[in-house]
């Protein structure tokens with residue numbers, strides 16, 4: 120088993136108290152550093168629902184059965200299924216910032232009933248049904264819309280089959296002359312903020328101990344595992360790492376997961392004329408063909424134009440990205456090249472988010488050793504799979520073996536992404552090339 124070892128950073132604890140993320144990774148051959156991510160700005164999704172309740176930070180030493188690190192979709196699903204599976208367990212969830220403040224509240228809310236890069240099958244349908252059943256059982260409405268018409272847009276003519284919808288049609292139907300064609304499909308969508316809020320509510324209801332602003336800065340492994348946070352320790356029999364794209368920064372599988380940075384822009388509600396022009400009534404979800412620098416468009420319930428674009432990759436998988444005027448202009452340019460009529464429509468919300476990419480589009484999932492579990496690297500399409508992989512890990516810890524456990528792929532089953540700085544030069548170079556070529 121190969122696992123990046125966490126090393127003690129003498130004296131870090133007091134400094135760390137003010138910092139959300141602290142990570143040291145000896146195998147990176149970097150000097151011990153403290154990486155502080157600034158307080159995350161909120162997304163449209165969280166800004167437009169009632170603010171979820173706040174939870175305390177850990178300020179004492181505790182002993183629990185299972186500790187989950189990371190309070191996004193994955194961590195909250197894991198904790199929920201652990202506690203509902205065995206209410207006698209003491210389950211604690213430690214989140215570095217606010218619960219759900221990572222990718223889980225910053226995404227586009229597309230819910231594919233398949234695992235990314237893989238055809239739908241019985242297992243992915245089971246996974247999708249589990250998410251739906253969670254909403255029904257907990258009576259949580261997370262705005263799930265099924266069979267939403269979607270476009271798969273091409274800005275270069277595909278080699279295989281000519282797209283069914285022509286560029287001329289698109290100009291009329293979605294107000295964009297940028298694309299040479301598109302194929303119609305359908306998928307599902309939800310309101311990510313409502314799913315975050317629902318998971319928080321469900322975890323609180325079933326009795327998971329929730330802690331916010333409690334970053335795990337060190338893991339001591341022994342007969343029990345000790346998680347060290349700036350103001351308290353957790354001793355646990357089992358630990359689940361659910362830190363997704365933040366994992367490499369923490370020294371967890373950095374050789375497998377690549378961090379890709381995104382930015383989302385959301386306009387004010389469109390006027391009736393703009394709404395007509397946008398074609399969002401007929402085509403409320405849009406994806407672009409292509410690899411790393413693609414875009415997503417969707418509508419919101421109050422008729423805004425939602426646009427996601429890729430910022431790029433940062434050296435050593437850093438989790439933050441300063442949105443300066445250059446980054447802002449570049450994003451604006453990408454939006455207006457596609458939808459020039461949006462020029463005078465003000466942007467009311469914008470935020471940054473990261474996704475964790477693996478070579479086979481599959482999450483790094485399973486066990487690092489007998490008592491240390493993980494599910495990270497959901498490849499920009501985790502809304503449905505995160506919930507399922509949380510369920511799988513919870514059941515494994517509970518001793519309930521399921522046929523779907525065959526889906527877990529621990530680090531040794533993943534291909535490495537070579538390089539450290541060279542990796543950045545290659546990926547950022549590729550993204551820049553694509554942006555230059557495609558706009």
Ligand SMILES: Cc1cc2nc3c(=O)[nH]c(=O)nc-3n(C[C@H](O)[C@H](O)[C@H](O)COP(=O)(O)OP(=O)(O)OC[C@H]3O[C@@H](n4cnc5c(N)ncnc54)[C@H](O)[C@@H]3O)c2cc1C
Nearest residue numbers: 189191192193215221222223226227229335472500501502
């Ligand atoms: C812009 C954008 C658009 C996307 N669009 C889609 C989409 O349309 N459809 C789709 O299916 N998926 C989409 N995704 C991906 C999806 O959002 C993610 O796969 C999913 O949210 C991952 O959930 P998670 O719980 O694994 O990770 P996260 O939500 O990132 O949760 C990880 C948590 O771990 C915490 N953490 C990190 N380090 C520590 C530590 N040391 N101690 C304690 N806590 C820690 C972080 O603060 C974070 O809250 C998108 C992502 C982005 C960024």
